Structure formats: structure tokens, C-alpha cells
Amino acid sequence: MKYTHVLFLSLILFSCSGDVFTQSDIQVVEAFTEAIEEKNFAVLDSLTKDDFILVGPAIGDTISKKQFIDNWKANTANYIKSIEFEHSQLSGLSIPTDTLFGNWIGKWSVARINYQADSLTPVTLLLSNAFLVVEGKLSKGVLIYDRADMYDQQDYFFGNLEDQLSVGKLIKDKR
16 A cells, blocks of 8 residues: 555656656647648657557557558548547646656547538537557547447437437438
8 A cells, every 4th residue: 555655756757757757748749739730740740759550449449650641641541521620629648667657748629521522411529538658659549439439410319210210200300
């Protein structure tokens, strides 16, 4: 128990001791976000380490650097017209030891996604990201957002077929 308190106190001291993460780490995350908005794939490539992985939003959704950039290229070429990050907030935490040690930068934002197809309603989502910055590049990322909220904003229904048919009729009747 005594060692647990020492470890906890050490983490608090290390994580609250001034500039444990640098402004340049925050700038890397900001530049990455801008590159996503601007569809600048060369910058996305330059800001991520070769072994970069992105986890989320669901368990099992883990992709490599190449998969991330290829997916973003395909999505913006075929489906997504634009994504805008509004009301962003950044913060940092330095983890001095462990397997994921380094400077983690958290980014919380409201994202508005506009689709190329007029039939798809734009969605606004709360996003939570955390990025591990190592040697001035992103090494790992975690992405969290509510996919059900996104689908709900696009009038998708989750349930069995009988419920879908009766609720679908109710929705149409209300409009």
C-alpha cells in the first residue's frame, strides 16, 4: 500500500510539473488536425512515425499509418466533402515510465462532417483524441466518438426489422 501511494504521488508530481510536455508536441497535434481538415496527405505522412497506429473508436478498430492515410484518401475522394474541428481544447500529460511512456496530447473537439452526397445529412460529433508524441512525430493515437450518435443524426435505426418498420412509419408520420 505504501508503494502505491509513492507511485501515485510520483505520477502527480511528474504530470503536474510545468513543461513536462512541450509546446512543440501540441503543435504537432494541431498540425495533424489541420492536415486532416485540408486533406494534406503528405503532411499526415510527415507527422506520423512509420509504426504509427490509431486505435478506435471501437475495440478492434486499430489501423496502421498506411491504412489511416489510405482510408482518409478514399473517404475524402468518395464520401466526405469536409471535416471541420470547432471548439477544440488541447492538454498534455507526460508519462515518465511504462510501455507507453512519453508525451500524450489530448484533443477534445466538436467535429462537423459534410458529405459529398446531398442525401447524407451533415453530422456534428464530440471527438476525443489522445496522441503519443515521440521525437516530434505521432507514434500512437486513440480516437473516441459515438458512432450511434452519427448514425442517429443520419436517421439510421438500430433494432429488429419489425421495430424498424413500425418506427419508420412513425417518423415519417411526424414529418
